[in-house]
Amino acid sequence: MAAITSLDGSGTALAELKPQDAGQVVHEQVYNTLRDALMSGQLAPGRALSVRRLAAEFDISAMPAREAIRRLVAVGALEMTPTRRVMIASMTADKLAQIRQARLALEPDLGTAVLAAIGDRPRQLAKLARTLESIDADLDDAIRQGDVRSYSLKNSAFHFALYRASKADVIVSLVESLWLQYGPHMRQIIGRLGTHCLADDQHKEIVASLEARDAAGLCAAIAADIRTGMNTIAAAETDAIPAT
C-alpha cells in the first residue's frame, strides 16, 4: 500500500507515512495512517477528503477508503457537511473549550488509574518511566529543532504511552477521540507560533510523580500540562488561515 502524498495543502512530504501493516486489513491500515496523520497535524482543517481521491492516493479500491473515512467521521476526527462531503473539521472557540473541559475531566484521573494498574511492581513502573523519559527526550529535540510534526507525534506518544498503561481502554478511547478532534488545529497554531511556545510542558513533573507513586501530584501535573497546552492554543487568534 502506498502512502499519502498530496493530501496536505503544501504538497510536501507526508509520503514517508508508513503504517505498521502487521496482520491488518487494508481499511485498517488506511484508518491508522489517517489517524496518525490527523493526530500529528499533517492534514489541515478545512481540507476536503473524497473516497475516490483517497483510494487513488493509497492505490486501493474505494471500499477500504470508505470504511476508514466512515470510522473517522464516527469518532469525530472528520466532519461531514450537510451534503455529505467529508472534510477535516475546522475549529471553533466553543469546540476548543469543550475539548479542554473534557480532557481535564478525563485525563488526570487516568494518572490515578495508571498507578492503580501498576500496583506494587517497581520493575514495571521503572520501565514505564524510562519509556516516557525517552519519548520526552525526543520531544525536547523536536522543540529545539522546530520540527512541528515530530513534536506532535512525540507529544501524543508520551501521553498515550502513559494513558494506555492504565488499561482503561474505554476512557482512553474517549481521550483519543478528543485528541483527533483538535490535532489538525493544534498543528496550525504551532506552525504559526513555533514549537518554542510549547517548551514549558509538565512532562518532567509527570514522570517524577509517577516514579514517586504520588497520585495527587500526577493528577495535578497532567491537569497543568493540559491547561498550559490548551491555553497556548486557545490564546492564539483563529484567523488568517489560508483555506487552500
Next chain:
Amino acid sequence: MAAITSLDGSGTALAELKPQDAGQVVHEQVYNTLRDALMSGQLAPGRALSVRRLAAEFDISAMPAREAIRRLVAVGALEMTPTRRVMIASMTADKLAQIRQARLALEPDLGTAVLAAIGDRPRQLAKLARTLESIDADLDDAIRQGDVRSYSLKNSAFHFALYRASKADVIVSLVESLWLQYGPHMRQIIGRLGTHCLADDQHKEIVASLEARDAAGLCAAIAADIRTGMNTIAAAETDAIPAT
C-alpha cells in the same frame, strides 16, 4: 425499509421499531435504528451481528448494513472479535467501573453547561423543564407497569433532552458513546431485577435545580442519579445470562 424482527433472542416484538426517515440515507436509518435498539437494550450482549443478516432484516443490500455496523463499532457500541466477527459487547466489572467514572466526570458538568447555554431566558428554561417533566411522567408510568423497554427509552430521552440543551455536542457525543456501551447490559440487569429497583432516581431534583438555576444543585443531582443507577447495575451479579 423494514425493521428488526428477529435480532433479539426472544424473537419477540422489536418489529415496531420505526426510524425517523426524514431526509436520511439508508445507512443512517439503519444506524439510528440500531442505536436506539442498543440504547433501549433491545439487543442482548453476546448476540452476533452479520452484515448479510442485518441487510436481510432491513431488506436492503449489504452496503448500508456494513456502514452502520462499522460506525457502531467505531463508537464502542459494538465489539469486534479477533476474527472480525461483530457482536453486542459483553460487560465486565472493569468496563462498568470505567463507564461510571467517565459518566461522573462528564455528565454533571453538562448541567452547568445547560444553565449557561440557556442564560437569562425564562421561557426557554420553562419549556425545557416542562419537556423533562413530561418525559419523567412517562418514565414513572413505565416503572409502574414494569415496561423495561419503555423505561430505557424514556430514561435516555430524559437525560439527552437535558444534555443536548447544553449545545456541547463534543461532550454529548462522548456521553452517548458511553450510554451505548452499557445499554444492553443495563437492560439485562433490569430485566432480572425489575423496573422497581430503579424507581428512586433523581429526576425530580434535576428538574427542580434546573428551574431554580441552581448549578451546584443540578450537578449534584445528576451525579447522584448516575451513582444510584450505576450502583444498582453494578450490584447485580453478572452471571447466569443465557448467551443466546
Next chain:
DNA sequence: CAGGTTTAATTGTGATCACAATTTTAGGGG
C-alpha cells in the same frame, strides 16, 4: 452415544459498476 473429522454454509473484505446529486469549470452577457 461420544468425539473428532470432513463437508457445507456463512461471513468479512475488497473490487467494480450505475445513478442521482453536488461541485467545479467554462462560457456568455452585462
Next chain:
DNA sequence: CCCCTAAAATTGTGATCACAATTAAACCTG
C-alpha cells in the same frame, strides 16, 4: 471586470460479485 447560466467533472450512495477464511453442520468411526 463581475455575475449569472450551462456543461463537464467529481462525489456519495447503494447494489452486486468473487474470494479466502471462519463457523456451523453433518457425518462417520469407535
